[in-house]
Amino acid sequence: MEEISHPRILSGLVVRDAIREKLASQVSTFLTPPTLMIIQVGDREDSNTYIREKINFGASIGMEVKVKKLKETITEAELEEEIHVHNTDTSVTGIIVQLPLPVHISKHILEHIKPLKDVDCLTAYHEERLKNGDVRSAPATARAIRTLLEYYTIPVASRHIVIVGRSRLVGGPTATLLRLSGAKVSVIHRQTENPKAISQSADVLVVACGVPQLITEEWINPSLHTVVVDVGIHRTETGLVGDVDFDRVKGSVSAISPVPGGVGPLTVASLFEHLVSTHVQSLV
Ligand code: NAD
Numbered sequence: 001m002e003e004i005s006h007p008r009i010l011s012g013l014v015v016r017d018a019i020r021e022k023l024a025s026q027v028s029t030f031l032t033p034p035t036l037m038i039i040q041v042g043d044r045e046d047s048n049t050y051i052r053e054k055i056n057f058g059a060s061i062g063m064e065v066k067v068k069k070l071k072e073t074i075t076e077a078e079l080e081e082e083i084h085v086h087n088t089d090t091s092v093t094g095i096i097v098q099l100p101l102p103v104h105i106s107k108h109i110l111e112h113i114k115p116l117k118d119v120d121c122l123t124a125y126h127e128e129r130l131k132n133g134d135v136r137s138a139p140a141t142a143r144a145i146r147t148l149l150e151y152y153t154i155p156v157a158s159r160h161i162v163i164v165g166r167s168r169l170v171g172g173p174t175a176t177l178l179r180l181s182g183a184k185v186s187v188i189h190r191q192t193e194n195p196k197a198i199s200q201s202a203d204v205l206v207v208a209c210g211v212p213q214l215i216t217e218e219w220i221n222p223s224l225h226t227v228v229v230d231v232g233i234h235r236t237e238t239g240l241v242g243d244v245d246f247d248r249v250k251g252s253v254s255a256i257s258p259v260p261g262g263v264g265p266l267t268v269a270s271l272f273e274h275l276v277s278t279h280v281q282s283l284v
Pocket residue numbers: 141164165166167168169170171188189190191195208209210211214231232233234243263264265267268
């Protein structure tokens with residue numbers, strides 16, 4: 001069996017830094033910079049970390065990120081009212097409701113965000129637009145995956161891309177976005193029979209299943225020189241790990257995105273790219 005000793009590492013950090021530089025220069029030309037409003041329900045430690053990353057990225061490009069922290073016990077009606085306040089505030093460019101929400105609040109609450117302020121692109125409005133071919137409506141993680149592949153000149157048109165996971169947040173929109181780029185996409189989910197046989201035929205394997213280190217060398221056919229994009233993020237006692245077992249697959253793939261330092265930082269940058277372009281649209 002062919003062994004690839006040094007796969008190419010697809011760092012998202014260098015791509016993120018390039019986007020940061022471009023956005024900072026763009027924002028410096030605005031009379032009034034765009035503002036992001038993050039609504040957080042409760043005080044989850046992982047959410048606090050993701051919010052801090054957004055605040056820091058925003059500050060680094062000269063943008064204000066505001067956080068409205070609400071008590072865990074807030075009712076759906078109260079949260080709806082809070083969203084409405086920011087929908088009508090003309091100084092707010094984009095609104096994010098930080099996920100996950102407490103179990104007593106339905107994800108349908110997101111539908112109350114005005115579509116033009118839904119910079120996470122999680123409302124049915126954007127889902128529909130993406131399906132109809134408008135790539136500007138792709139959620140940040142899907143765009144981050146496409147940007148990573150573009151930056152490292154990994155072709156997707158006519159290639160077989162296998163996506164593990166079909167969530168509304170990641171797997172589903174990534175499949176749609178890559179199909180729009182001309183890829184032949186197969187999607188694996190919990191009920192898929194014989195998933196390893198499908199993933200072994202991938203030119204590019206995108207993994208977003210939420211199961212730590214599920215993907216091992218058994219999912220890869222080394223003769224295809226597969227490119228692996230690991231979207232997963234899990235905090236363990238020994239640090240962050242992805243949905244891919246990096247050490248076990250690295251000898252079988254031609255390129256792989258690391259965790260940390262892969263899709264994660266690029267997702268934050270993609271969110272701000274979208275926010276800045278929303279701001280530009282609002283000026284015309
Ligand atoms: P999710 O739980 O909503 O969806 C997981 C999907 O994977 C489902 O479609 C499910 O059917 C499928 N799946 C689960 N177990 C499977 C298995 N054993 N075999 C095949 N398919 C399986 O998760 P999500 O919100 O889509 O997130 C996926 C991963 O991406 C998580 O690790 C999450 O932390 C990470 N994530 C990363 C970023 C980023 O910016 N890097 C952003 C969002 C989510």
